[in-house]
């Protein structure tokens with residue numbers, strides 16, 4: 694599932710390739726990713742427009758056009774590929790348009806950009822500046838911007854009875870984090886994922902704030918995490934999967950303390966953590982009793 698580092702990697706690749714090119718023509722092959730827009734409306738609004746810039750906010754990508762933008766959310770398995778319009782006959786190569794390709798943009802200068810999505814939870818549609826503004830307004834701060842402060846983060850967590858794992862996945866608290874980077878940030882901060890937001894100490898909040906930024910920066914530097922479906926627009930895999938410390942490592946010894954990494958359900962998501970490195974809040978119950986789903990691991 695693409696999160697901030699993967700979407701940012703895509704943005705950087707596309708920023709080198711797309712600005713200045715015109716959408717000469719386009720094909721839509723499936724209506725679902727465009728909803729509530731119709732295929733005809735999408736084609737009408739995008740055709741003939743020039744791509745001005747490629748921007749990212751949270752897990753959203755925006756291809757800014759002369760009028761409005763193409764909004765892309767990759768959902769679970771969405772991919773954007775840019776390729777020369779003359780395709781070599783390389784059967785089976787992932788980046789070639791196939792039955793999972795829902796939208797193809799034919800760009801000036803001999804390039805195609807296409808949106809591929811096996812599970813079809815992704816979105817691509819044309820939005821006005823006003824619609825984009827409404828969408829962005831609902832999102833919390835960008836974690837790598839100066840708007841994400843320890844004090845703002847603390848305020849967003851106070852009086853929240855939900856787990857810190859759920860709060861990190863809440864895009865209104867902080868934008869762009871999903872399951873992988875939530876688990877990795879919590880591990881690096883030494884905070885148990887089941888800890889309730891309101892019970893976090895200022896020291897824990899501060900450590901978590903730092904670890905979120907470090908993990909995301911490091912993941913961007915390694916071009917994101919490829920576990921199965923994530924590829925950049927040039928069909929390259931990410932490299933951060935080798936650096937994951939807990940995500941996907943359940944049953945393996947913790948790299949820090951050799952305790953076995955656990956996978957439990959927290960915030961309805963499979964959550965990877967080390968019970969020794971991530972002790973619970975300093976109260977009678979500890980993380981084990983707070984985690985109701987402990988008896989029901991994913």
Ligand SMILES: [Zn+2]
Pocket residue numbers: 947948949950951952967968969970971
């Ligand atoms: Zn450990």
